[in-house]
């Protein structure tokens with residue numbers, strides 16, 4: 001029954017999404033649970049999601065599980081640490097072995113942005129791409145010549161923590177003026193607070209579309225900083241395609257339009273930038289496709 005099926009688990013600070021992926025990339029089952037923090041909570045939540053997926057497949061979990069994890073990942077040892085949103089500190093948790101014991105499956109773990117990057121590679125068919133994850137934080141991932149870039153210390157793509165403003169606020173990482181302070185969703189939340197369930201990002205974009213001048217200024221300022229992140233990816237790695245993902249891309253085409261407008265404005269002031277054509281290389285992930293969970297499921301194939 002489970003021939004060729006893979007399981008992917010996208011572990012987030014508030015929820016975990018598990019998917020079963022067929023060999024052709026189609027998602028054939030899903031399960032979602034609210035994340036319980038702490039080492040035992042993370043393990044218990046992950047086990048529950050995997051049990052639910054097994055139940056959806058008549059009781060048998062496919063033999064290979066891949067996990068996208070929001071923190072430091074030692075891919076070779078299957079261990080994780082430093083995940084503030086999950087209540088995990090500096091101690092290494094051997095999550096792959098612990099989950100393998102509980103489920104009987106073989107488990108591979110990758111950083112969540114790199115898992116999403118691998119998913120973006122599979123979904124788009126692009127072999128040379130930079131993936132920009134814009135959510136609560138900001139990070140990039142790279143597939144170069146069909147290979148996933150992990151980095152010597154697992155820090156490849158952590159461009160959210162490149163300091164860009166010497167007079168900026170101190171970041172959670174301890175440095176001052178990091179890019180993620182102005183180019184992640186938290187920047188919109190700070191600039192345009194909403195109350196209740198409304199998303200600040202959606203509220204800013206809706207008000208801007210309705211002509212609110214203050215909202216237009218916030219939207220365009222934010223998108224100029226996202227354009228800076230695109231420029232950083234373009235000028236450091238020069239990938240053929242740059243794909244925007246992460247929670248902020250729920251905004252859809254209006255986000256892409258504002259970011260490409262900012263890139264064109266930057267290029268209008270620089271023949272050098274105009275010559276490399278970044279605006280034409282930026283794309284959005286298709287809406288509603290769980291790239292991180294799909295990428296995690298297929299992470300066994302990543303070289």
Ligand SMILES: [Zn+2]
Pocket residue numbers: 160161162171172173174175178
């Ligand atoms: Zn930082």
